[in-house]
Amino acid sequence: MCKISLTVNGARTSHEVEPRFLLVHYLRDVLGLTGTHIGCDTSQCGACTVMLNGVAVKSCTILAVQADGAEVLTIEGLGSEEHLHPIQEGFWEEHGLQCGFCTPGMIMAVHQLLQRNPDPTDEQIRWGIEGNLCRCTGYQHIVNAVRYAARKLQATR
């Protein structure tokens, strides 16, 4: 067992974990942050996307021990029902989701995209979320949601 200490959504946490224990299981099963989903186990779908030290990663293929000392941001840390983040608001306003299973990971990937490029073109948006799969929407409404969020973030900047 290895001892890890990290900061998740601003809160310090420390646990003993097996070296093989995945970050996504640490977040979901140990910390109870079940907004991060497991869709493919293999980094294909992006449902498990979180921010690790400011970079979007697929937490189903990161070991918990690799996050030792790191800062992690999950969907639960981005906004709440009372205080939606503009990206979350965009997904709601623009019907950017149906079953919602891919949505938290999609939102985290968009979070990185808009940090790097606050005013992306539609093509840049589509490239920006290429690592995240959605089975329901056909993506067009997700693109609209990202544009909504970009506008809103720029207006408040």
Added chain:
Amino acid sequence: MAMLPKFVGTPIKRREDPRLITGTATYVDDLHLPGTAFMAALRSPYAHARIVRIDTQAARADPRVLAVLTGDDIKEFPGPLPIGAIDLPDLKLPAHYPLAVGKVRCVGEAVAVVVATDRYAARDAVDLIAVEYDPLPVAVDAEQALQPGATILHEEWSDNLAFTMTLPGGDVQKAFREAEVTVRARILNQRLAPIAMEPRGVAAHYHAASRSLELWSSTQIPHILRSQLAALLHLPENRVRVIAPEVGGGFGSKANLYAEEVLVPHLAMRLRRPIKWMEERRENIMATIHGRDQIQEVEVAATRDGTITGLRARVIADMGAYYQFFAPGIPTLTGLLLPGCYHIPNLLFELRGVFTNKMSTDAYRGAGRPEATHLIERVIDLLAAELQLDPVEVRRKNFPPASAFPYPTSTGLLYDSGNYQASLDKLLELIDYRALRAEQASLRQQGRYLGIGFSTYVEICGIGPSAAISTGGWESATVRVEPSGKVTVLTGASPHSFGSGRP
């Protein structure tokens, strides 16, 4: 009377979205029941093989392992899995157990399951089980599986023919005898894997004191599941509660009764602790139903002006290794909807279901009905090409006129209402069909190919028992006026991405 609010054309925000976009929604794997143990499955790497020996000793010796089940424990686990009632007189119904008994008939068939104290331990224990297989020849092509000499999946019968169905309407022989033109086609409607973003998952909690079972499944059909589980587990229906929590997509693939949905509660009852199983994506591709997989030989008879006078379709439907819950019913819907939106007075639909060494097919997005639409729309286009007519005009010519509704089809359905010509006219106006054809012609001169395709669609929905279909069920609802004066309505609707969810 107060004016009703206008809904059509008005954007409505979905009431379930706040929990979905903030990560607070509860899917099956988000449940944390105290003391939960985890189930994992060992699956066959062979499409067809005899199971010679299963050695579970090492797995059982692991202190984290609570139970191991294999096909040798057939007397202990519930089964065989039932299928929905269906009226097919020559249906062969092979026993389909939750775990392979004696032999495996498709890749991904569960050979053993393990329950252990956590998910990592369960996966470890699966790797400790050794299975000796004796591989058999395989039948993976539905046509070849029907040939003499093909390997037999279910040895209680002498061939792989699962069932047949014939749907005659009018006088199809006369139509072909008198046809001015005939067109033939062979259409493959390929097999596919539904792949919802959330794999399947089941959690069960047995309350021994009240002899009641709570089961959470990522399912589209919690009510059917409850009735079936009550029967399989020998519990009264009022002691079984099935909960479909947030469901991460279904596409038909979660409208079923799966082996794991029976094994998990069985083990929860036996071990007296909550059990959870989550499908891995790899398992989802192998062990969740597939869709489509039909070979269609079709022939149409028509007059030179494009009027269809007859249609013959011989369809082979690949059922896979066993029937899943609705499986044999799916391609029968293809027959019922064969005429689609068209008046086809003479028709013959001949269906053969076939067992092959592949995962079962079952309901997938339209479930047998889009297979009919694809067939008839291809036929219309091929006929138009043969006669050098505008495919739009061939469609229009074969629509039943608005005055013919309610319109009885030659397959025994009654279309209650419709005005297909008017719908088509509206569409052509909206897309400016003439301008589109002109653009196509000018682009063609530049060497660019712009395709313009048309498809029409009509569907039987909310299927209840009727003259045309003997199976199906009825909806029920309970309306309760609460002491507060508010009204609670209970219906059978089970939302899984439609926007019909609760806040």
